Amino acid sequence: MKACPLNEHDFLHAHERGEHRVAMVLGLTLVTMAVEIVSGMIFNSMALTADGWHMGTHAAAFGITIFAYRYARKHAANPRFSFGTGKVGALGGFASAVALGVVALIMAAESIHRIVAPQQIRFNEAILVAGVGLLVNLASAYLLKGEPHHHGHDHGPHEDHNLRAAYFHVLADALTSVAALVALSLGRLFGWSILDPIMGVVGSLVIARWAVGLLKDTSGILLDGSVEPPLLARIRSTVEAADCHVCDLHAWALAPGNFAVILTVETAEYQSPAAIKALLAGIPNLVHITVEVHPPQRAPRFT
Secondary structure, eight states: OOOOOOOOOOOOGGGHHHHHHHHHHHHHHHHHHHHHHHHHHHHTOHHHHHHHHHHHHHHHHHHHHHHHHHHHHHTTTOTTSTTOSTTHHHHHHHHHHHHHHHHHHHHHHHHHHHHHSOOOOOHHHHHHHHHHHHHHHHHHHHHHHOSGGGGSSOOOTTOOHHHHHHHHHHHHHHHHHHHHHHHHHHHHHHOOTTHHHHHHHHHHHHHHHHHHHHHHHHHHHHTTOOOOHHHHHHHHHHHHTTTEEEEEEEEEEEETTEEEEEEEEEESSOOOHHHHHHHGGGSTTEEEEEEEEEOTTSOOEEO
16 A cells, blocks of 8 residues: 655744844843943933833833744744644744733823823933943844844735734834933933823834734634635635536644644545645645545545
């Protein structure tokens, strides 16, 4: 009897570099967080203190990201995971997006508190530390940027949601640093201290928008709703062009850029499951295909 080919379920090779980049950013974030919190307490700057704690929350999110990478790699060959661990990255991205939303809420609450109860700030020292924090955030964003799709505008099929989540966290930190710099500078020049909390509210709304977008993208993968209709239509039309009728079709993402398909067809003249699979060979990113064929007056065959 001919042996069945072994299906490979490790789809995360392309994302191994992301783990190293996130680890470097985690180290930078922890150092900058400590500097900002201590400086905020010394210089009585709520903006710096809040930004430091925001970075602390993001550091925790980066820890989640690194855990997701390592867990996925460690269990890639574990038979308990029927289709591999490709969704662990999406799970890490989802958890990170939730943390990002919490950051937005904390940032908004702290900003509103500062509107009600303004604080005296040592502007010169606070501006210097905020500037250093911004430079660190820009360096971190450069490390995480990677391929063009990590900008957050191109959500292509190969997107690493873990890396995208980390990139968004760094952008959120950069935004809070910019807001702090603008507010502190104008407060120092014109005495407009209220701009500090106002900029905080605006920044929290932008961060919340990023969080919602990331939640939508990752939840679609986790709930098997991420396959676009054009891909399903192409699968159906390709098979039916060979005089087959598609009775049932399911497709879902196993990992970014890797899709599984379960297909049930009826044929006027019997075609083997292997022949149906061959029809789909021209469609990229289909890495795991299961075909059930219903020929005339024969029992279903599986592969």
